[in-house]
Amino acid sequence: MEKTLLLVPLFPLVGALLTYVISGKDERHHRMAGWIATFAAVGSFILTFQLWRALSAVEGSVITAHAWTWFEVLPFKVEFAFLFDRLAAVMTLIITGVGSLIHLYAIGYMSHDPERPRFFAYLNLFLFAMLLLVLGDNLLVMFVGWEGVGLCSYLLIGFWHRDMGNAVAGQKAFVVNRIGDAGFLLGMFLLVMMTGSLEFQQLSQQIPYVDPMMIELAAILLFIGAVGKSAQIPLYVWLPDAMAGPTPVSALIHAATMVTAGVYMMARMQVLYSFAPAALSVVLIVGTLTAFVAATIAIVQNDIKKVLAYSTVSQLGYMFMAMGSAAFSNGIFHVVTHAFFKACLFMGAGSVIHGCHHEQDMRKFGGLWRKMPLTFVTYLISTLAIAGFPFTSGFFSKDAILWTVFNVAEDAPAMNHTVVVFGDIPLNLFCWGVGVLTALMTAFYMTRSLMMTFFGKYRGHHEPHESPMVMTIPLMILAALAAGFGFVYGEAFMEYLVGWTRIDMQVGHHALAEHNEVYHTLELFSMGVAILGIVIGVLCYSVCSGIPKALVKHAKGLHNFLVNKWWVDEFYQAVLIRPLSGFSTFLFKSIDRVLIDGILVNGSGMFVEAGGDVLRRLQSGRTSSYAFLMFVSLFLLILLYLVFMPVPI
Amino acid sequence: MGAVTGYLYLSALLFSLGVLGVLVGRNTIVILMCVELMLNAVNIAFEALSVHFQTLDGQIAVFFVMSVAAAEVAVGLAIVITLFRNYLSVETHDAVTLRG
Amino acid sequence: MEHLFNLTASGDVVLSLLVFLPLFGAITLFLLPEDNDSLARSVAMFFAGAAFLVSLTLLKLFEVGTPRMQFVEMMDWIPSLGVKYILGVDGLSIWLLILTTLLSLLVIFASTSIAQRLRSYLGCLLLLETGMLGSFVALDGITFYMFYELMLIPMYFLIGVWGGKRKIYAALKFFIYTALGSLLMLVAIVYLGLSHEQQFGELSFYLGDWVNLRFGAKEELLLFAAFALAFSIKIPLFPLHTWLPDAHVEAPTGGSVILAGVLLKLGIYGLIRFAMPIFPGAIEALAPVFVVLGVAGIVYGALVAWVQTDIKKLVAYSSVSHLGFCVLGLAALNMQGMQGSVLQMINHGISTGALFFLVGVLYDRKHTRLIADYGGLAQKVPMFAFVFMVFTLSSVGLPLTNGFVGEFLILLGGFQYNPVAGAVAVTGVVLGALYMLSLYRRVIFGSFNEERNGDLTDLNPREKLVFAPLLVLVFLIGVYPQPFLNRIEPSTRAVLEYVNQRNAVAPSVVAENPALRRTSVPQGPESRLEVVEN
Amino acid sequence: MSLAAIIFSILTIISSLGVIGCANPLNSALCLVLTLFFVAAHYAMMGAHFVAAIQVLVYAGAIMVLVIFVIMLLGLERDESSSDFKKPRNVLTAAVIGLFIGMLIVAVQSGVAGAPVDGLADASIVNDGGGHAIGQVLFTRYVLPFEITGMLLLAAIIGAVYIAHEQRKPLAEGRGLKAVRNRE
Known part of the structure; x- marks a missing residue:
């Protein structure tokens, strides 16, 4: 089994090289690029499926594979090794599964792009890096994957690099990720200092003996890395701009896989986080705020991809809310369901864009359900799922999260409950409230996008057409999963990840949600919220379409504030980037040029020159001045002699 | 005892006048003469101290100073002549080609 | 450490052969007819290639795992002055030798763009190579100083004769700056020789003898300051770095590759080889100063690089930042930091050397180094864009490239030494990504200006051959750095343990000012890493 | 006195x-x-x-x-x-020489009263001031300086002749004593 584990990440890597080499050369082979890459992805999926089957039913069973010793500075040693346990199994299945579907979809989407080989090579390279991240047996291999996916997202966002805007978006993504990675690095250093190693097994054994303050600090630092990668406040600004990349990229990287890396990291480091209550509170707060802010912005966006981007940021906020309340498995469950419906939504949007010849503004769509029935149906199902329509997988995962935030389990190692907000409301109740409000907004803006795109009359001027089969098959598969997965496998999934489930959420635990009548009332409540959101959405954009316009006219300030994305980008520009570049110019111009170079270096040169000039003037050529100088020096010498030497006579 | 200090004062005064003559002199020849004057001042001091200390060394020194002075004048005058030949004047402020 | 240094001549001559081979090359070059360029280049290639092969055999014969000096040669050079000609190589210098011979070979191979006086250009390069190789293997103070100064002359001519517009100013500034520093070192060397005579009877400049000298606190600090200043100018450490951008901008491509690739490393190497074993008390006392300057250099270099308009100047300031990392690693005085520092020297040589080659490729074609003159090159020269991407990533320190391993170890060592310094240094990693990627974006992405850069041609086979070995090294060190670390580890461990043992036994300088006591006890092999608050 | x-x-x-x-x-x-x-x-x-x-x-x-x-x-x-005494430079020189005189006077006052140096203490010879005593001392103790002075004088003579010597070649127009004389 160890061999297959090594092959899983190797397949995409080899795929990437092959794609680039074989089809890079001439036009005829360009078509092959897509298929080679997809085969690599599917191959990796099959291997993962085999590994998953091989993973024995026993809860703690693990498959490990050791490639080589990366580097070793005694006593600190780093191995290139992989770890395949249940958590990794789930994530790898998602990555390779959804990844393969997106590769298939991309063949259709990128069918007439001249630089296809380069695109598919980067896509496969991304899969390789993501698998490294998920399968890594220690934090450093995870970090390699971490920065690797950062690089691939940079390359793919800036794929159409002729337009400088895309390149700037790519660079922005990489730099903001790097800021997060810096935090991640510091967290790793702290862990190395505390425990002497970075392997997950070693860490989980030694962390309980480490001084609690350090655990909190390490947890916060690693979370900073997660904030950078999973686009939480304050480092989420790069995700909306990342929509500059082709849609399959947005679907794969910025919806399903890469952005969930932060959530996976926290689940993997659950031992660390369960010993850091303060850090969990921080995570909960950040998650809630991000969810809320992103949802508010999503409501007013007109570009379909931007709506989905902000919705992703919001859903990630939800996942971190779950992590913040130490319900790691629920977070992962939401990752899985989110991967299904968000990938499906992005690809749906992609096929709409593809159909309308690269038009992305929803105001140019409308009435497409007749022209693109398959895309419409899959988009509808996914919208219901993300809105949390009862019995869709989205409902199950999001409802569970809201419940874990709401229900404070006494013996669960969750955040300390003393933290209160606004007077006396306990933190988790506040977050639950904001969570429900966000759920309402989510339902509304998703239905808004559905209505504006597929209903009403067509406002664009291109002739829309349904996407080819190679694009619609993945849509249908994912839509089916989005609809049924939660209902069919919800229970089984939670049991499968019992190692990461919070005590009160575990099956058979006395305070289990099932027997708790409060849980059932909340369940009904969130169903109502979802349906309410959908109904409002439908009404606003069909029957009484006047309401949105009136609202916009009425709440001009608020609308403007939201359209400009809470002025966050401008804020960073004013507070961070402009002063930094001003400071660096100051450093270069005045410190480097004037102070060090000017005064010290050239200055000393000029000083010597000036000194020489003064002395030159002494040689005036007139003998009398020479005589005078001689006499004066003689006089001084005698004076010195008389003053210092006792007169011998 | 006053004689020696008297002569030393005289010698100091003469020497200073000689120096003044050298520094202020316009004419090279005058400078030469002032140098002579300074040498004589020194001789007076030598002689006075020789008498004061009852030794002959002082007087011997005077002889040597005189011979040196003679040599100095000879060379000095030769230089003055060549100076005159090149600059057509012996004024100090003309020969400034050595200016830096 | 004493057992390390009482050497016996091992009888083989490979080191002298390696050091003086380029010198023979330079001499034979001067005997050739003036105008025949191709002959000159082939002769130079022959000698540089021979030197590279000798260094490879040296690597093969090099015994891994022992800290002691190997291939030692001892000969009396000036008996009356006690100056001995002692050569030896160990973990610290073996990789630097290979880097020197490789880069020199590549520079000579890629010297097609030099139009006038190619013969003396190649002669200067070979002479420079001798100076560098000599400095890396010399163990006697005076021999080291002789090679150290020998390097200045050819470098001066390289910048002064074949340089850009302000070449005279840059060459003069470079020469005076470095020479001034090394004169101070000469004073210290002579003082050490004399104090050896005073303490042990006979005048000696051998490093092994100097190690037994004992000084008072003030004396040791002053002597160390003399050495440290000379090497800090060479590194260049933060406030003394202003000669580097000028020297790089005006130097020809080959000149700046060698200057960045190898010359800068002598500062760090000198500190580890000479300053640390001889003045252990001083290095421990002044370690905080070096940490602060190193970290300042990292952030300063990165920020200033970000606002540059000239590519070469940007890469020059990035070197200031990268070597700030090396200084941080060195000053952390623990195994991770030191090993990271030595490894990062090699990585920096490869990535920055390659970057200067890349700038050279552009400069030879368009004769301008301004970023504004380029844009959207990816559409015209895709191969160049790919190679440039790889070396940008290596310079930024992306995992699986060579930059990452060194940087990670340095930051880890720095963090253990002082968490605040570590935290600030990590921002250097972020700023690094900022300025390198913004350079890459402005040059490679965006719209392509057809009429200005229309005639750009992609890498020709000769240039591809130059970049091939460097590309392989980037991924080799990134993915499997163990063979490199195995050879570096014993020597750095020996130096570090000697410094700690000397400080533990006679804490001359440190005892007097406890404030300088470092926060963490250095890690012996057996004990686990933990912060001991004393 | x-x-x-x-x-x-x-x-x-x-x-x-x-x-x-x-x-x-x-x-x-x-x-x-x-x-x-x-x-x-x-x-x-x-x-x-x-x-x-x-x-x-x-x-x-x-x-x-x-x-x-x-x-x-x-x-x-x-x-x-x-002889222009008015120029500032000469005033400065005079001032310096004044200082110099002051210093010498101070030196004279403080120094002279000391004990006689041992030298040739035969007072009688000094008093008669005749040439005999000087000649005797000159050619016994100071014979070496005497010879050196002779050499000095010889050198001075040769130097003077050499410096003032005029080459035989015809002088350039307007140079030399005769030319100067005629011009006046």
Whole structure:
């Protein structure tokens, strides 16, 4: 089994090289690029499926594979090794599964792009890096994957690099990720200092003996890395701009896989986080705020991809809310369901864009359900799922999260409950409230996008057409999963990840949600919220379409504030980037040029020159001045002699 | 005892006048003469101290100073002549080609 | 450490052969007819290639795992002055030798763009190579100083004769700056020789003898300051770095590759080889100063690089930042930091050397180094864009490239030494990504200006051959750095343990000012890493 | 100091002032001759008759004659060089020399009263001031300096001839004494 584990990440890597080499050369082979890459992805999926089957039913069973010793500075040693346990199994299945579907979809989407080989090579390279991240047996291999996916997202966002805007978006993504990675690095250093190693097994054994303050600090630092990668406040600004990349990229990287890396990291480091209550509170707060802010912005966006981007940021906020309340498995469950419906939504949007010849503004769509029935149906199902329509997988995962935030389990190692907000409301109740409000907004803006795109009359001027089969098959598969997965496998999934489930959420635990009548009332409540959101959405954009316009006219300030994305980008520009570049110019111009170079270096040169000039003037050529100088020096010498030497006579 | 200090004062005064003559002199020849004057001042001091200390060394020194002075004048005058030949004047402020 | 240094001549001559081979090359070059360029280049290639092969055999014969000096040669050079000609190589210098011979070979191979006086250009390069190789293997103070100064002359001519517009100013500034520093070192060397005579009877400049000298606190600090200043100018450490951008901008491509690739490393190497074993008390006392300057250099270099308009100047300031990392690693005085520092020297040589080659490729074609003159090159020269991407990533320190391993170890060592310094240094990693990627974006992405850069041609086979070995090294060190670390580890461990043992036994300088006591006890092999608050 | 000595001192000072003050080099040369005579008188008063004789013979006789000869040779007796005391530089020089005099006086006061140096302590010889004693001392203890002075004089003569020597080649137009003479 160890061999297959090594092959899983190797397949995409080899795929990437092959794609680039074989089809890079001439036009005829360009078509092959897509298929080679997809085969690599599917191959990796099959291997993962085999590994998953091989993973024995026993809860703690693990498959490990050791490639080589990366580097070793005694006593600190780093191995290139992989770890395949249940958590990794789930994530790898998602990555390779959804990844393969997106590769298939991309063949259709990128069918007439001249630089296809380069695109598919980067896509496969991304899969390789993501698998490294998920399968890594220690934090450093995870970090390699971490920065690797950062690089691939940079390359793919800036794929159409002729337009400088895309390149700037790519660079922005990489730099903001790097800021997060810096935090991640510091967290790793702290862990190395505390425990002497970075392997997950070693860490989980030694962390309980480490001084609690350090655990909190390490947890916060690693979370900073997660904030950078999973686009939480304050480092989420790069995700909306990342929509500059082709849609399959947005679907794969910025919806399903890469952005969930932060959530996976926290689940993997659950031992660390369960010993850091303060850090969990921080995570909960950040998650809630991000969810809320992103949802508010999503409501007013007109570009379909931007709506989905902000919705992703919001859903990630939800996942971190779950992590913040130490319900790691629920977070992962939401990752899985989110991967299904968000990938499906992005690809749906992609096929709409593809159909309308690269038009992305929803105001140019409308009435497409007749022209693109398959895309419409899959988009509808996914919208219901993300809105949390009862019995869709989205409902199950999001409802569970809201419940874990709401229900404070006494013996669960969750955040300390003393933290209160606004007077006396306990933190988790506040977050639950904001969570429900966000759920309402989510339902509304998703239905808004559905209505504006597929209903009403067509406002664009291109002739829309349904996407080819190679694009619609993945849509249908994912839509089916989005609809049924939660209902069919919800229970089984939670049991499968019992190692990461919070005590009160575990099956058979006395305070289990099932027997708790409060849980059932909340369940009904969130169903109502979802349906309410959908109904409002439908009404606003069909029957009484006047309401949105009136609202916009009425709440001009608020609308403007939201359209400009809470002025966050401008804020960073004013507070961070402009002063930094001003400071660096100051450093270069005045410190480097004037102070060090000017005064010290050239200055000393000029000083010597000036000194020489003064002395030159002494040689005036007139003998009398020479005589005078001689006499004066003689006089001084005698004076010195008389003053210092006792007169011998 | 006053004689020696008297002569030393005289010698100091003469020497200073000689120096003044050298520094202020316009004419090279005058400078030469002032140098002579300074040498004589020194001789007076030598002689006075020789008498004061009852030794002959002082007087011997005077002889040597005189011979040196003679040599100095000879060379000095030769230089003055060549100076005159090149600059057509012996004024100090003309020969400034050595200016830096 | 004493057992390390009482050497016996091992009888083989490979080191002298390696050091003086380029010198023979330079001499034979001067005997050739003036105008025949191709002959000159082939002769130079022959000698540089021979030197590279000798260094490879040296690597093969090099015994891994022992800290002691190997291939030692001892000969009396000036008996009356006690100056001995002692050569030896160990973990610290073996990789630097290979880097020197490789880069020199590549520079000579890629010297097609030099139009006038190619013969003396190649002669200067070979002479420079001798100076560098000599400095890396010399163990006697005076021999080291002789090679150290020998390097200045050819470098001066390289910048002064074949340089850009302000070449005279840059060459003069470079020469005076470095020479001034090394004169101070000469004073210290002579003082050490004399104090050896005073303490042990006979005048000696051998490093092994100097190690037994004992000084008072003030004396040791002053002597160390003399050495440290000379090497800090060479590194260049933060406030003394202003000669580097000028020297790089005006130097020809080959000149700046060698200057960045190898010359800068002598500062760090000198500190580890000479300053640390001889003045252990001083290095421990002044370690905080070096940490602060190193970290300042990292952030300063990165920020200033970000606002540059000239590519070469940007890469020059990035070197200031990268070597700030090396200084941080060195000053952390623990195994991770030191090993990271030595490894990062090699990585920096490869990535920055390659970057200067890349700038050279552009400069030879368009004769301008301004970023504004380029844009959207990816559409015209895709191969160049790919190679440039790889070396940008290596310079930024992306995992699986060579930059990452060194940087990670340095930051880890720095963090253990002082968490605040570590935290600030990590921002250097972020700023690094900022300025390198913004350079890459402005040059490679965006719209392509057809009429200005229309005639750009992609890498020709000769240039591809130059970049091939460097590309392989980037991924080799990134993915499997163990063979490199195995050879570096014993020597750095020996130096570090000697410094700690000397400080533990006679804490001359440190005892007097406890404030300088470092926060963490250095890690012996057996004990686990933990912060001991004393 | 005896009255005569004081008078002669004042006269010496006046005549040396004359040397500096005279505009015409010839007058200053004559003043210098006068000063030399007064100095010789001082020697005589101090009892060193032989030295006084030599002074007059060598200094006044030989050196001054040579100087005056050169003055007349170069025709400088008609030059009226303006000795300009007003210029700031000369005032500065005078001030410095004033300081110098002050210092010498202080030195003289503080130093002279000390004990006699051992030297040749035979007082009798000194008093008779005759040539016999000086000759004896000169050729016993100071014979080496005496020979060296001889060499010095020889060197000076050769030097003077060499410096003032004029090549035989015809002088460039307007150069040389004859040309100058004709021009006037």
